[in-house]
Amino acid sequence: MKHLLSTQDLTKADAVQILDTAEEMAAVSDREVKKLPALRGRTVVNLFFEDSTRTRISFEAAAKRLSADVINFAAKGSSVSKGESLKDTAQTLAAMGADAVVIRHWASGAPVRLATSGWIDAAVVNAGDGTHEHPTQALLDAFTMRRNWARINGTASAGTDLAGMKVAIVGDILHSRVARSNLWLLRTLGAEVTMVAPPTLLPVGIADWPCTVSYDLDETLAKGPDAVMMLRVQGERMNAAYFPSTREYSRLWGFDDRRLAALDEHGLDGTIIMHPGPMNRGLEISSAAADSPRSTVLQQVRNGVSVRMAALYLLLSGGFRSNAGTALPDIRPTAAPVPTKETAS
């Protein structure tokens, strides 16, 4: 695997390897010296065509903890104003010797284009493209779910998958790159997925997706999901008539205090509430839900750095086991846990 563009291309073995490597990286992050020499001398470019401070600093922290040189490149240009072309930007980065390009773009498919155009030879990491995919978000979500799932089942998290887990993804599925990336990855890891949304915020064509579709959040919660992922809903969608009002949206599809109480009533002690951030408190999630012990919002942020370290490390070291014959360079300057078992798949 040379690029990380979509969770659709990830095999189960590769996905589990990223999650296991992220566990090792998390151990590094817990140490006093949070730095590894693994990518010393390598250059990682954060190429952002769309503002996202959270994602950029997460990738930046990940690359720096691996001792890579980091260049932040905020590219001008949007769907309305055209700046320098992607081609020229890519060739510029190639000339600077970029080893990896972490690209965030408002246009679906831009990372695929960058990886396949021949403009640059670097590893391409999709940091969110339009309404297509956001694979590292899905990986950090899976990492968070796996830790919680392992805790409930009383097992170690490394080497495991999400078989048997029930996940509900709630909100603007139509425009969500997080929902798409999560669906493919969760299915690969063996979880069952229910998409919950108003019918206007589900794509035409969802019938082909390997998930259950529901318009009813309460009914979905009554079925006992192990994780409920709330998606950010943009108020502007109201103006395009996707729903009548934010108040109605919140009442029907928001995770409010009533639904938080319902989880307790249903006896769902282990169910976690997730959100990729940034949250619209009071719209898709109430403050009580966001701040409750069930909420994994901050765990997700923390895990994001570990997962991105794992992805960058594996891509740049050629360390995926699926890349036959490449030796894994040592990422452990000091003693750290070694993954001992490999998941069969």
Place this chain on the structure above:
Amino acid sequence: MSTTGSYLIKGARIAGGDAADLLVENGFISAAGTSLSAAGATVVDADGLIALPGLVDLHTHLREPGREDAETVETGTRAAALGGFTAVHAMANSSPVADTAGVVEQVHTLGRQAGWAEVRPVGAVTVGLAGERLAELGAMADSRAGVRVFSDDGMCVWDPVLMRRALEYVKAFDGVIAQHAQEPRLTEGAQMNEGAVSAVLGMTGWPAVAEESIIARDVLLAQHVDSRLHICHVSTAGSVEIIRWAKQRGIKVTAEVTPHHLWLTDELVRSYDPVFKVNPPLRTNDDVLALRAGLADGTIDVIGTDHAPHPSEAKECEWAQAAMGMTGLETALSVLQHTMVDTGLIGWSDVARITSARPARIGRLAHQGQPLAAGSAANITLVDPAARWTVDPAAMATKGRNSPFAGRELPGRVVATFFKGHPTVLEGTLNSPLPAEAE
């Protein structure tokens, strides 16, 4: 008309039928039959070749005036000649828009000066393609360009009242409105066909209903005011059904399909390569099959290339930023052979009808689309159906490098094109244009 030399085409299968000789003199076919001979005529050995009436394209973007970086009348008609075309309709979305007699006459003159094919300007329906008020349809019809086909192609004549008036008005000079059927509100920001693939790719969909609802409205309008309506680039199975229904009721509607919609599907968009970005978008395999069936049973009348060259920078970018459109003149006949003839859906006489006779009739072109018989204008295309070639956009005459067929091996090759008796193409390569003084 002065002489452009005489040619004796020997042994061509006329529209795929029996082999015959054609004697071309003074711009006309002076004799057709077996064992013809003519002293002084240049003999063209057409053994194994099929002779078709010169192809007529109802839908060509020549880009001049205004976007000469994308195409000129000269380069576009060279491409037309190589593709076997002897007439093309230049769409009105140039800059300035072809919405006045002055602009259509300019394009017409450029075509005559180039001499590679007959260039028939299409007039805009509305001023500036803005969809607000009618362009000077009568002045364009009466101009030296003699416009008969009017279209806001690229934009839909969305206002139903304006569409009704346009349909009515062009009856005064036997014109036709060629509609680019696209409901604008349903296609805001649309990037590709809306369906299973767009759902996965996260791209704003262009639903079939946006095309079908406009076609349904317009065939009813055409019926109501008893006017001629032509539907550009039909792309969905539902559109074929509506047009079939309308024709059964005697509504004067004709329809066109592009070569790319007869073959390619939205699965290709998974590559995010903008060479596959086109409007209307590539649809599903079911749509492709319905379009082929509609073309075979006569529901769809003609092939229109929607040849849409773009400079490379318009495609070397993100999908969402890329221009819509594909080149098509130099691949049209081969794609038609591959999708329709080699599949057994139609024969070569049908090819002659849908690429020449019908489009010439819709455009009211007096000297195109005639049967290959004595007395007809000598617009003739010779095709080698057994040839195979690999598409290389860099080797094309069009300035556009945006062929969706790049790298594919296609059947059939245009060997020669005679335009008004003059060979614009011989041995598969450009020969020379019709001398301007010959008109």
